Amino acid sequence: MIDKRVADIAEAVADIGDGATVLIGGFGEAGSPTELIHALIDRGARDLTVVNNNGGNGHIGLAALVEQGRVRRMVCSYPRSSDADVFRSFYEAGKLELELVPQGTLAERLRAAGAGIGGFYTPTAAGTVLAEGKECREIDGVDHVLELPIRGDFALIKAETADRWGNLAYRLAARNFGPVMCTAARVTIVQARRLVPLGGIPPETVVTPGIHVDRIVTVPDPMSERDAILRGDRYP
Amino acid sequence: MIDKRVADIAEAVADIGDGATVLIGGFGEAGSPTELIHALIDRGARDLTVVNNNGGNGHIGLAALVEQGRVRRMVCSYPRSSDADVFRSFYEAGKLELELVPQGTLAERLRAAGAGIGGFYTPTAAGTVLAEGKECREIDGVDHVLELPIRGDFALIKAETADRWGNLAYRLAARNFGPVMCTAARVTIVQARRLVPLGGIPPETVVTPGIHVDRIVTVPDPMSERDAILRGDRYP
Amino acid sequence: MNAARPAGLTRNQLAWRIAQDIPDGAYVNLGIGQPVLVGNYLPAGREIVLHSENGILGMGPEPAPEDADEELINAGKKPVTLLPGAALFNQAESFAIVRGRHLDICVLGAFQVAANGDLANWSTGAPGAVPGVGGAMDLAIGASRVFVMTDHCTRGGAPKIVGECSYPLTGRRVVTTIYTDLAVIDVTAGRLTVREMAEAVDRETLQGLTGAPLGWAPALRPLTAPRV
Amino acid sequence: MNAARPAGLTRNQLAWRIAQDIPDGAYVNLGIGQPVLVGNYLPAGREIVLHSENGILGMGPEPAPEDADEELINAGKKPVTLLPGAALFNQAESFAIVRGRHLDICVLGAFQVAANGDLANWSTGAPGAVPGVGGAMDLAIGASRVFVMTDHCTRGGAPKIVGECSYPLTGRRVVTTIYTDLAVIDVTAGRLTVREMAEAVDRETLQGLTGAPLGWAPALRPLTAPRV
Numbered sequence: 006m007i008d009k010r011v012a013d014i015a016e017a018v019a020d021i022g023d024g025a026t027v028l029i030g031g032f033g034e035a036g037s038p039t040e041l042i043h044a045l046i047d048r049g050a051r052d053l054t055v056v057n058n059n060g061g062n063g064h065i066g067l068a069a070l071v072e073q074g075r076v077r078r079m080v081c082s083y084p085r086s087s088d089a090d091v092f093r094s095f096y097e098a099g100k101l102e103l104e105l106v107p108q109g110t111l112a113e114r115l116r117a118a119g120a121g122i123g124g125f126y127t128p129t130a131a132g133t134v135l136a137e138g139k140e141c142r143e144i145d146g147v148d149h150v151l152e153l154p155i156r157g158d159f160a161l162i163k164a165e166t167a168d169r170w171g172n173l174a175y176r177l178a179a180r181n182f183g184p185v186m187c188t189a190a191r192v193t194i195v196q197a198r199r200l201v202p203l204g205g206i207p208p209e210t211v212v213t214p215g216i217h218v219d220r221i222v223t224v225p226d227p228m229s230e231r232d233a234i235l236r237g238d239r240y241p
Numbered sequence: 242m243i244d245k246r247v248a249d250i251a252e253a254v255a256d257i258g259d260g261a262t263v264l265i266g267g268f269g270e271a272g273s274p275t276e277l278i279h280a281l282i283d284r285g286a287r288d289l290t291v292v293n294n295n296g297g298n299g300h301i302g303l304a305a306l307v308e309q310g311r312v313r314r315m316v317c318s319y320p321r322s323s324d325a326d327v328f329r330s331f332y333e334a335g336k337l338e339l340e341l342v343p344q345g346t347l348a349e350r351l352r353a354a355g356a357g358i359g360g361f362y363t364p365t366a367a368g369t370v371l372a373e374g375k376e377c378r379e380i381d382g383v384d385h386v387l388e389l390p391i392r393g394d395f396a397l398i399k400a401e402t403a404d405r406w407g408n409l410a411y412r413l414a415a416r417n418f419g420p421v422m423c424t425a426a427r428v429t430i431v432q433a434r435r436l437v438p439l440g441g442i443p444p445e446t447v448v449t450p451g452i453h454v455d456r457i458v459t460v461p462d463p464m465s466e467r468d469a470i471l472r473g474d475r476y477p
Numbered sequence: 478m479n480a481a482r483p484a485g486l487t488r489n490q491l492a493w494r495i496a497q498d499i500p501d502g503a504y505v506n507l508g509i510g511q512p513v514l515v516g517n518y519l520p521a522g523r524e525i526v527l528h529s530e531n532g533i534l535g536m537g538p539e540p541a542p543e544d545a546d547e548e549l550i551n552a553g554k555k556p557v558t559l560l561p562g563a564a565l566f567n568q569a570e571s572f573a574i575v576r577g578r579h580l581d582i583c584v585l586g587a588f589q590v591a592a593n594g595d596l597a598n599w600s601t602g603a604p605g606a607v608p609g610v611g612g613a614m615d616l617a618i619g620a621s622r623v624f625v626m627t628d629h630c631t632r633g634g635a636p637k638i639v640g641e642c643s644y645p646l647t648g649r650r651v652v653t654t655i656y657t658d659l660a661v662i663d664v665t666a667g668r669l670t671v672r673e674m675a676e677a678v679d680r681e682t683l684q685g686l687t688g689a690p691l692g693w694a695p696a697l698r699p700l701t702a703p704r705v
Numbered sequence: 706m707n708a709a710r711p712a713g714l715t716r717n718q719l720a721w722r723i724a725q726d727i728p729d730g731a732y733v734n735l736g737i738g739q740p741v742l743v744g745n746y747l748p749a750g751r752e753i754v755l756h757s758e759n760g761i762l763g764m765g766p767e768p769a770p771e772d773a774d775e776e777l778i779n780a781g782k783k784p785v786t787l788l789p790g791a792a793l794f795n796q797a798e799s800f801a802i803v804r805g806r807h808l809d810i811c812v813l814g815a816f817q818v819a820a821n822g823d824l825a826n827w828s829t830g831a832p833g834a835v836p837g838v839g840g841a842m843d844l845a846i847g848a849s850r851v852f853v854m855t856d857h858c859t860r861g862g863a864p865k866i867v868g869e870c871s872y873p874l875t876g877r878r879v880v881t882t883i884y885t886d887l888a889v890i891d892v893t894a895g896r897l898t899v900r901e902m903a904e905a906v907d908r909e910t911l912q913g914l915t916g917a918p919l920g921w922a923p924a925l926r927p928l929t930a931p932r933v
Contacts, residue, residue, distance in 0.1 A: 006729065006730075006752050007729075007730045007752045007754070032531045032532075032550075032554075032568070033531075033550055033554035034547045034550065034554065035531070035547060035548045035549070035550050036548070058568075060607075082609070082610055082611050082612070083609040083610065083611040084607055084608075084609055085607050085608075085609035086554070089607070092607065093607050096607050097605060097607070103607075103608070105608050105609070105610055106610075107610050107611075107612065107613075107614040107615055108530060108568070108572065108610070108611050108612040108615060109530075109571075109572030109575055109576055109612060109614075109615035109619075110572075110614075110615070111568075112567075112568035112569040112571070112572050113356070113358070113569060113572065113576075115569070116569040116801075117361075118805075119801060119805050119807075120349070120797075120800075120801035120804055120805045121363070121364065121801070121803075121804030121805040121806055121847060122349070122361050122362065122363060122804070123361075123362035123363065123364065123378075123380035123381070123383065123385040124361065124362045124380055124385075125353075125358050125359075125360065125361040125362070126358065126359035126360045126361070127357070127358060127359065127576065128357065128359065128576065128618045129576060129614050129615045129618055129619075130614045131618070131649070132646060132648075132649040133614060133645060133646045133647065133648070133649075134600075134645045134646075135610065135614065142359075144359040144360055144389075145359070147359065148649075149359040149360070153380075168790055169790075170754070170763075170790040172790060172792055174445070175445070176445070176548050177444075177445070177546065177548040177549040177565060178529075178531050178532050178533055178548055178549050178550060178565060179548040180445075180532055180565055180566070180567050181531050181532050181567065181568050181571075182567070182568045183567065184567040184568075184569070185567060185568055185569045188801065188805060188807070202789070203788075203789040203790035204789030204790060204791075208413075208763070208787055208791040208792050208793045209410070209411070209412070209413070209416075209446075209448075209793050210445075210446045211792035211793070211794075212445075212567075214762045214792035214794060214798075214802070215754070215762070215790065215792065216732050216754065216756075216762055216802060216807050216808075217807065229547055230547065231547045242501065242502075242524050243501075243502045243524045243526070268759040268760075268778075268782075268796070269759075269778060269782035270775045270778070270782065271759070271775060271776045271777070271778050272776065294796075296835075318837070318838055318839050318840070319837040319838065319839040320835055320836075320837055321835050321836075321837035322782070325835075328835065329835050332835050333833060333835070339835075339836070341836050341837070341838055342838075343838050343839075343840065343841075343842040343843055344758060344796070344800065344838070344839050344840040344843060345758075345799075345800030345803055345804050345840060345842075345843035345847075346800075346842075346843070347796075348795075348796035348797040348799070348800050349797060349800065349804075351797070352573075352797040354577075355573060355577050355579075356569075356572075356573035356576055356577045357573070357575075357576030357577040357578055357619060358576070363804065364804065364846045365804060365842050365843045365846055365847075366842045367846070367877070368874060368876075368877040369842060369873060369874045369875065369876070369877075370828075370873045370874075371838065371842065384877075404562055405562075406526070406535075406562040408562060408564055412776050413774065413776040413777045413793060414757075414759050414760050414761055414776055414777050414778060414793060415776040416760055416793055416794070416795050417759050417760050417795065417796050418795070418796045419795065420795040420796075420797070421795060421796055421797045424573065424577060424579070438561070439560075439561035439562035440561030440562060440563075444535070444559055444563040444564055444565045445565050447564035447565070447566075448795075450534045450564035450566060450570075450574070451526070451534070451562065451564065452504050452526065452528075452534055452574060452579050452580075453579065465775055466775065467775045
């Protein structure tokens with residue numbers, strides 16, 4: 006029997022160790038697996054490499070993980086924002102390495118990892134400082150940059166609906182990085198708002214097939230990141 | 242106003258000219274846009290390059306297009322089958338060029354064309370005759386082959402549901418090559434079983450966003466390729 | 478210098494002006510910041526499909542605050558709505574749309590634009606500052622036409638249209654048309670051609686505020702916009 | 706030669722034998738042809754998710770003829786059904802699953818397997834014949850474990866397990882285990898180790914029917930299967 010459900014959120018992240026590369030889904034407040042990130046903070050792993058589009062906001066979720074000094078290196082496209090003080094102060098103090106990747110290249114490198122593609126040529130960033138040190142190649146008269154896969158040891162993902170095989174559906178624009186990150190990690194851990202029986206997600210509307218998911222934990226009423234930031238919540 | 246509907250199937254293919262590269266969806270009998278192919282036969286274009294997973298079966302659809310002498314070159318992964326006599330006789334008579342591409346590489350090359358990827362490295366076919374003449378490269382100790390995009394001038398696709406913006410949903414395993422081919426052609430022409438109002442396909446379940454579709458023609462009761470082959474139908 | 482600054486279009490008027498150049502049926506991405514304003518002035522009667530990098534086609538207007546849904550936001554992380562006909566997709570698919578050249582137009586802000594169409598809009602290169610690029614580099618190379626929406630000069634009065642960008646590039650030779658408070662300027666084959674010019678300036682003044690040689694369209698027209 | 710052919714497992718027995726080695730929870734692709742038979746013998750009580758290259762995970766058994774749907778077929782173009790929990794996806798996604806090494810096991814047929822794990826199963830190289838590769842090369846490099854299901858010898862009695870493949874390769878060093886009517890043979894670090902041997906043969910006979918040196922597992926067991 007395939008049953009990817011785990012009893013609680015602490016168990017879901019119990020084997021994330023020091024030095025791991027963790028892919029964290031979400032774009033801004035949409036799709037952030039905040040409860041899983043907080044469980045990771047409780048777990049105590051340090052020296053992490055985190056891949057996320059942004060750098061965390063306020064003092065919860067990813068920002069809290071950074072603020073607790075657990076992150077050594079971040080790979081993201083846009084860590085700036087009005088409430089990204091934590092990232093800024095750590096970055097400016099030299100306590101955080103940053104690999105800045107154009108958003109589409111970030112998505113495609115994650116997809117490449119999941120799809121077994123060894124590398125790809127993209128026209129994005131050709132001739133810019135973000136292509137420095139990378140192999141360039143002209144294809145059909147257009148400059149391209151060679152980009153390599155980004156693989157995760159773990160992925161933390163928020164979904165709307167899941168079944169025990171790990172099939173997922175996402176809500177609205179919370180889908181964003183979820184489907185590609187699920188494919189790119191050795192162990193994919195999902196917090197889902199609703200668990201449904203097998204077949205509860207019609208086969209034609211499954212967005213992430215269960216083969217890409219390893220653990221499911223139900224978080225029926227996840228926190229609103231926006232509200233928490235407005236309230237000034239901190240974790241822990 | 243965006244209205245991609247065209248009045249009839251002849252109009253849908255009216256500008257497919259001699260020498261065009263035509264991507265044709267479907268895997269075996271699932272998803273074959275047989276009515277569009279027959280309209281293309283009526284249209285009379287010659288010297289075509291056709292990209293399809295297979296090589297046509299019986300004497301209808303793609304097999305009929307070949308039998309009418311309209312195809313100069315085929316790009317496919319598996320043109321063999323028990324009822325692929327037309328392909329075999331044309332191939333053996335030297336009347337058809339064939340580029341044989343592993344199925345996953347075929348799908349990925351089409352995706353690359355649609356996604357603006359200039360080329361990619363795949364481990365598939367490394368060290369085999371299908372990699373001969375292609376650039377090889379070791380990445381992380383594994384041999385990879387450089388593969389380039391396959392672009393179409395036109396794509397002929399069968400979908401289940403469409404709206405006037407060109408949003409599509411597919412039925413069961415008829416989805417196969419449809420979504421990638423829709424993105425890879427300059428002009429994507431779709432036969433859909435049902436036309437629904439805008440919003441009739443819930444936004445979270447749209448499989449092909451309308452941006453990838455140029456023309457929609459409704460074919461409410463498409464022929465069963467299996468039945469037609471069993472009956473020995475021929476076209477025209 | 479500020480005192481001498483010619484009065485051209487307001488920011489909203491500039492957004493209005495750009496909106497007029499977006500045709501019916503276009504697929505468009507409006508960049509974070511100023512360009513989002515263009516969405517407020519899309520001419521009635523045109524169906525224009527707005528793309529958002531985070532995975533949306535068919536964005537509608539901003540919702541009433543009580544209807545905002547934090548799982549339905551745009552690339553600038555502001556709440557949006559969906560029009561009938563909208564589609565949602567993942568990040569790889571969203572940037573396949575961009576990189577794959579499926580968008581007709583994107584509208585981007587700029588720090589600098591060079592006469593050859595080079596665009597710098599993501600970094601001033603200031604050491605130590607947190608950099609952020611987002612989807613700007615993908616949009617710059619991906620859209621069929623790249624419209625830049627910018628003040629003609631910096632607050633300090635320096636030209637933003639230059640011979641060569643001094644800031645780090647977003648993309649090379651990518652800009653199609655520059656829309657400023659003072660002019661609409663087409664970039665073709667490495668040359669700038671003024672198509673419209675605000676009444677507050679003459680050719681000499683505009684050239685003086687521009688860091689690269691300007692050509693003039695035979696049918697040079699006034700750049701005007703209603704009060705919006 | 707045919708007369709002297711030792712009686713090992715029947716094809717269905719071989720399918721049964723392979724099925725025993727597929728653990729609960731495995732994601733598996735059963736190649737076109739013989740390997741599909743393995744699906745008939747998956748042990749009760751195990752949940753095994755079958756993948757089909759054309760875009761399915763969670764295939765169920767063949768439907769009754771009257772329930773066949775030509776839009777629900779497997780990679781061999783035969784009608785199938787869906788289990789609760791099945792998912793459908795496009796061709797690029799399907800081969801991302803394969804190439805991305807998400808499948809635990811695939812079972813493939815073979816013309817030849819070499820002692821180093823090289824597999825030849827798509828072409829005899831005969832000039833002029835229509836070639837067809839399908840997903841075989843993707844599966845060969847993609848699955849974590851590649852099981853080969855084959856007769857030990859050709860109809861003419863020639864070994865199919867060889868020192869070096871003479872037919873065009875499908876993949877290099879990809880085969881994990883070879884299941885034949887006469888033996889189960891693991892391929893590890895370029896060497897063949899017989900794990901199970903049919904009672905109809907002894908070591909010498911088996912070696913005589915094999916084109917590469919065989920090693921023997923310390924716990925060599927009989928290869929048996931119930932009548933199926």
